Amino acid sequence: PPGGRVQTIEPSPHKPGKAYVAVYRYMLDDWQPYIYKTEDYGLSWIRLTTGTNGIPADYPTRAIREDPDREGLLYAGTEFGMYISFDDGAHWQTFQLDLPATPITDIKVHRKDLVLSTMGRSFWIMDDISPLHQITEQQSRADAYLFQPTDVYRMRWSGARSVDDGAAPEYPPFGAIFYYYFADDAPDGNVMLEILDETGNLVRSYSTDSTATDTHPRGTPVLANNAGMHRFAWDLRYPGPIAVEEGANGGRGPMAVPGMYRVRLTAGSQSETRTFELKI
Template sequence: MLRADPQRRGLLFAGAETGVFFSVDDGESWSRMRGGLPEVPVYDLKIKGSDLVAGTHGRSFWILDDISPLRILADGNLVNRLIPPRTAIRTRLRSQVMHSSKNIYFTVDPIDGGIAVVEKQDGTKNYEHLDIGENPPHGAIVYYWLADGEKGPVALIFRDAEGHVIATLRSNDSSLHGDSRPSAKPGLNRYVWDMRYPGPAELDASLLDRRNKPLVPDLDPQQAQSRCPAIIMSSSRSDPRLSPRSSGSLRIHDSRPRLTPISSNLPCYQT
């Protein structure tokens, strides 16, 4: 099974008995597409927008969200560069969770399935879906490429449409842990920004109760900007939008004035 990308000449995808392979030079050389896809026969491929859908034999179908990095990097210009992010839809998925055994949870609404809590080497926790498909991460997904020999550090700066800084994330910031810290390794990197304003830096100890969680305002869904100033001089725009099912206003979530009294400082998915 062979599919050619309709937007990038020379970008090919092939389904084989052991998975999916891709080529950026019109078939001269091929690389295996990993990202969590198991070694399974792939008998059909479909490119929809910027997503690649793979139909397997016996392991359901899988979706590789956003092949834009391959389209951009197919030109062979492997210098430090920021991949223009695609439109991000702001959603909130609510579900009821029941605890069954150690580190195993079950969701009952709106998605029925099991979730395992796995502790990573850096001390953070990751949630793995056991018997249901996994959706893309919530937030704006930013890809950037670092050339061989690049040592960083890397900084990601997110601004609103007026140029005001919302968040600055640095790869050498020891206060950030796990996936919240941008990677500075050579090659393709991905960062998921939650599209939220910074919360309060400190709270009175008497307020640290489950009933008194700090309020953190959501990003006003208008055009936002992301930059990598440590390595990239140009900037790109993301276009955060409300979920298509939402009937709310695009400005009702800007609650920064109400936070003034308590503020002090600033892969593949199976379906």
């Protein structure tokens, strides 16, 4: 657009001749979003933000990036927050989550983490965006879905959370991270997540039942079974020894050895299994 400020130029990591630009003109009292795409080295451009396809007509655009692992997965930073497109900009949806309402000044995907800079509201990181690479129409129609986990390294460290009103950094949980999704609340309310070694032997199991037993002592994390997306972390350990008191935990068990593992999600009559590697 005439007089527009080109804030971001994003060459596609997937296709030669393809690129995106984010432009804004709000300093000229034009608050429309301007994101364009070319597939012929700039000979022609297609506007991806009409004001009616997801990003509001009065949200100026500052940043645009294409995911390096999935072609057509776009992240857009506007004057008032984040947006995402799964179809190369044909449609957009809000991706604000817990971000503050502030300008998104730049976007970077680094080792499957989404990194943002903002105007005066710090840096933000979404850890492990691999589930975004797996979202399809078929997956979105499923009643239950277990996403393919990423491989994990065996390390001795623990995650930390902010304890001072949210100003301190918040780090990802330790261990193997599993994501699962329910379209509705689990049919019978009960969900089971099991980790098995490469020979099929059970390593650890978790469920939605909070009742303390020898196999699920007090303090064992409980799975969520309500509708929506969920994240669960396995601490890479076997169950600890059983304490004298029934249902109590006698301590942490040994760490799992490197190798191939399977994770199995069971909800009612539905069951899905994925494979991942524990590295060292």
